[in-house]
Amino acid sequence: MQIVVFNTLGRRREVFEPFKPRMVNMYTCGPTPYDYTHIGHARTFASFDAIKRYLNLRGYSVFHVQNITDIDDKIIDRAREYGRSWESVVEEYMKDYMSVLEALNIRVDVHPRVTSHISDIIEFIQGLIDKGYAYVAESGSVYFEVDKFPDYGRLSGSTSREAWRQEEEFIREKKSPYDFALWKAAKPGEPSWESPWGRGRPGWHIECSVMSTKYLGQAIDIHGGGADLVFPHHENERAQSEALLGRRPWVKYWLHTSYLTIKGEKMSKSLGNIIPVKEALTRWSPGALRLWLLSSHYRSNLDYNEDSMAQVDRLYSRLRDIASRVVRRLEKTEPTYWLNKRDLEVLEELRGVHLSWHSDLSDDFNFGSAMRWVWELTNIYYRELEASESQALLLYTYRVLSEFNKVYAVLDDIIEAPKTLGLEDKLLELLVQVRGELRARKMYDLSDYIRNSLSKLGIKLLDYKDRTEWVKEG
Numbered sequence: 001m002q003i004v005v006f007n008t009l010g011r012r013r014e015v016f017e018p019f020k021p022r023m024v025n026m027y028t029c030g031p032t033p034y035d036y037t038h039i040g041h042a043r044t045f046a047s048f049d050a051i052k053r054y055l056n057l058r059g060y061s062v063f064h065v066q067n068i069t070d071i072d073d074k075i076i077d078r079a080r081e082y083g084r085s086w087e088s089v090v091e092e093y094m095k096d097y098m099s100v101l102e103a104l105n106i107r108v109d110v111h112p113r114v115t116s117h118i119s120d121i122i123e124f125i126q127g128l129i130d131k132g133y134a135y136v137a138e139s140g141s142v143y144f145e146v147d148k149f150p151d152y153g154r155l156s157g158s159t160s161r162e163a164w165r166q167e168e169e170f171i172r173e174k175k176s177p178y179d180f181a182l183w184k185a186a187k188p189g190e191p192s193w194e195s196p197w198g199r200g201r202p203g204w205h206i207e208c209s210v211m212s213t214k215y216l217g218q219a220i221d222i223h224g225g226g227a228d229l230v231f232p233h234h235e236n237e238r239a240q241s242e243a244l245l246g247r248r249p250w251v252k253y254w255l256h257t258s259y260l261t262i263k264g265e266k267m268s269k270s271l272g273n274i275i276p277v278k279e280a281l282t283r284w285s286p287g288a289l290r291l292w293l294l295s296s297h298y299r300s301n302l303d304y305n306e307d308s309m310a311q312v313d314r315l316y317s318r319l320r321d322i323a324s325r326v327v328r329r330l331e332k333t334e335p336t337y338w339l340n341k342r343d344l345e346v347l348e349e350l351r352g353v354h355l356s357w358h359s360d361l362s363d364d365f366n367f368g369s370a371m372r373w374v375w376e377l378t379n380i381y382y383r384e385l386e387a388s389e390s391q392a393l394l395l396y397t398y399r400v401l402s403e404f405n406k407v408y409a410v411l412d413d414i415i416e417a418p419k420t421l422g423l424e425d426k427l428l429e430l431l432v433q434v435r436g437e438l439r440a441r442k443m444y445d446l447s448d449y450i451r452n453s454l455s456k457l458g459i460k461l462l463d464y465k466d467r468t469e470w471v472k473e474g
């Protein structure tokens with residue numbers, strides 16, 4: 001079953017074929033930590049996490065980078081508003097963000113922070129200047145010259161130069177109203193870094209071009225983010241990267257998540273209806289919230305209201321209930337030698353659910369439709385399987401649940417319980433710790449005695465600077 005994705009670039013459905021077979025490079029735009037992570041952000045992060053997990057399930061190895069914009073106007077403004085340092089603002093909200101990822105079981109391979117990549121950013125900007133795509137203004141700010149990049153506007157689908165206007169505050173020193181800043185000259189009292197153009201800090205868009213290519217190379221399969229990032233952020237990223245790298249496409253598939261609304265209204269500060277994840281988690285369990293975030297197509301709006309949350313919460317309970325029952329019962333059932341007519345019909349139903357779920361997710365990751373099959377599986381279980389003794393049917397149910405969990409990741413503790421350490425391993429850990437303590441106290445005869453004795457038992461100790469690991473040989 002081939003996977004089809006809707007590519008924002010060109011606004012069409014395309015068969016998913018990464019640059020390298022089976023390997024997928026994915027970059028998603030992460031947070032600017034100047035406030036608590038809200039459920040709208042979480043929706044985007046959870047969607048791309050689930051997209052990645054589905055691709056993993058289908059045999060792709062996905063490497064996922066999601067940046068942290070830890071220097072930005074919003075952070076500086078917030079620090080001023082609170083009378084605090086910008087670093088302490090970043091630290092507080094970054095901690096919140098990381099705890100949201102943890103709670104919602106969202107995994108990312110690299111979380112690059114802008115302030116750790118200033119020299120990479122400067123090098124990238126210098127490259128754009130050298131190639132004639134960027135210019136240094138009188139203030140020491142550097143701008144991308146949009147007129148030099150003929151393909152500008154294609155990602156957002158806008159050819160109107162009027163619609164490209166941005167960063168009006170710098171209009172006096174820009175060559176045209178739609179040029180945008182790559183490097184912002186330092187203003188008094190603002191954080192800044194040394195550069196060939198004087199002290200300053202990176203513009204917002206350049207960081208993602210730099211950090212994505214640094215970790216994923218010059219050919220990226222999926223670039224994702226919220227729909228509000230298409231213009232100007234992603235349009236600008238694309239212009240910068242394709243201009244410098246001289247290759248097209250730099251990104252093969254652009255995917256964008258739609259908006260999250262609250263009781264039908266857009267979330268906004270003025271309406272006072274922004275819901276931080278930590279607040280939602282006082283009402284709902286992390287698993288239920290994650291499942292709900294994946295309950296509609298990522299390109300459809302998702303509305304936060306009591307009814308839809310309560311409904312998914314119910315599904316979450318049922319899912320956990322049947323997973324526990326299936327796991328428990330599988331240990332007790334006898335092998336199946338024969339299926340009766342009813343069993344065969346149920347098996348056919350299970351296969352239908354399994355296949356339909358895959359076909360919905362293969363169709364541009366349609367989480368909304370796919371969720372119906374999760375409901376259906378729980379229905380089949382309560383209707384048919386609770387009373388059934390057929391190991392074959394329970395095994396099939398287990399397999400489907402296990403695949404569901406590869407994407408929804410809300411049954412890890414039931415389906416993929418981590419292997420707990422046995423007594424032997426615990427005792428070994430203890431010996432290694434004692435030996436470390438002896439070494440710290442320079443009691444080498446005893447620590448060597450432990451090492452040699454373990455070695456005779458076929459256990460080799462490997463000493464690193466700050467820790468010791470052990471391997472069982474043979």
Ligand SMILES: [Zn+2]
Nearest residue numbers: 029030208233
């Ligand atoms: Zn970005």
